[in-house]
Amino acid sequence: MRKANTAKPASVTATILFAGLLGAWFWIKIQQGFALGVAADAQTFRVAAAALLFAPFLILIYLCVKPPAVLKDCSPQGSLLFAGVGFIWLLCALFLSLFVGFAPF
Numbered sequence: 001m002r003k004a005n006t007a008k009p010a011s012v013t014a015t016i017l018f019a020g021l022l023g024a025w026f027w028i029k030i031q032q033g034f035a036l037g038v039a040a041d042a043q044t045f046r047v048a049a050a051a052l053l054f055a056p057f058l059i060l061i062y063l064c065v066k067p068p069a070v071l072k073d074c075s076p077q078g079s080l081l082f083a084g085v086g087f088i089w090l091l092c093a094l095f096l097s098l099f100v101g102f103a104p105f
Helices: 008-038 040-065 076-097
Strands: none
Touching: 008 040, 008 076, 040 076
């Protein structure tokens, strides 16, 4: 009987959830800016900063699916490693977003 490998689906799911949390944070803050009538230049900067801070999640989701692209070892722990990096990036992106216009009003 073949043993199921649940590390890859769990790590991909976790990384997608982390990306969703960060995306929701950015969406809420950008919507608040539009509702308060923030200048268009500031809103453009916010959208660009959000895109740059969100982009690494696309790479991390790919690396969770195909960890041998970077790691020579094809063990299931490679996917969990990239999910852990996704969690760390979530915290870093939230912290960095406070300096690029997403600070509370």
